[in-house]
Amino acid sequence: MTCTDFLAKLTDFFDGTVPPELLAEVEEHIAECHHCEVVLDSTTKTINIYRNQELYDFPPELQHRLEASIMARCFGPRPTK
């Protein structure tokens, strides 16, 4: 397996959908090719870092304001008591 072949299989590898007969070849390539091992490790870390960070806060005040606006737009203003 070449580095290009490995890259072509990277998404399937992350998804766990590499066919069993190819999986051994992919793992063998990672074990032998330091560059591809680094690419795999740092790409995995890239995904995990973004997945673990809430980059844009959504405070309760904003949520309440948006929900009130959405409901008013869909159903009209709520009657006040």
Place this chain on the structure above:
Amino acid sequence: MPAIQSPETATTKPDEVHPDVALVARAKDGDTSAFEQLVRQYDRQIFRVAQHITQNREDAEDITQDVFFKAYTKLDQFQGNSKFSTWLVRIAVNESLMRLRKRKTSKTVSMDEDVHTEEGSIPRDFAEWRPNPEQLYGQGELSDILRKTIQGLPPGFRTVFTLRDIENLSTEETAEALGLSVPAVKSRLLRARLQLRERLSRYFKQQNPLQALDGKSR
């Protein structure tokens, strides 16, 4: 072997009816509290998707309102062939790309604009990363780096990465939300992931000792 951490999400077994189906049915019958519950369940996700694509907070607020209003007016068109959340995300992506288009009046922004380049498919930086790159920076600084880095991705790549890797949609759901084929999603996702990796590498890679010394002597 590195592993992608999967966030814990509520899952529905294939033969179970998703609870949203009943809520949508009630909302179609005019039950406002059912629609309100759907808004509460998904407004955070829709806001996050819109902000990731547009990179603008005010736009994300407007889009979130537009998405739910549009969903309400077109509720009859929702057939339940996909998840309600995927249907909402699809509306959010379309609204967000439309915003970007309006912002760049002279330039078309579409899911196809940035797919013709091979750049991003070829890794160039092969330096190893620190074992826990998150620990290199304070929380605020790390968030700034991540925001700045994803902002630099072309919109089409940013959108695919957001849906698949941040929102944890499956490849099939991402394809459905974007109106793309599964192979197209896989191809763009690979490029998006590799481009982000390359850009983050400058912050997270291990410096070799000589470079570190050189840096200190300046």
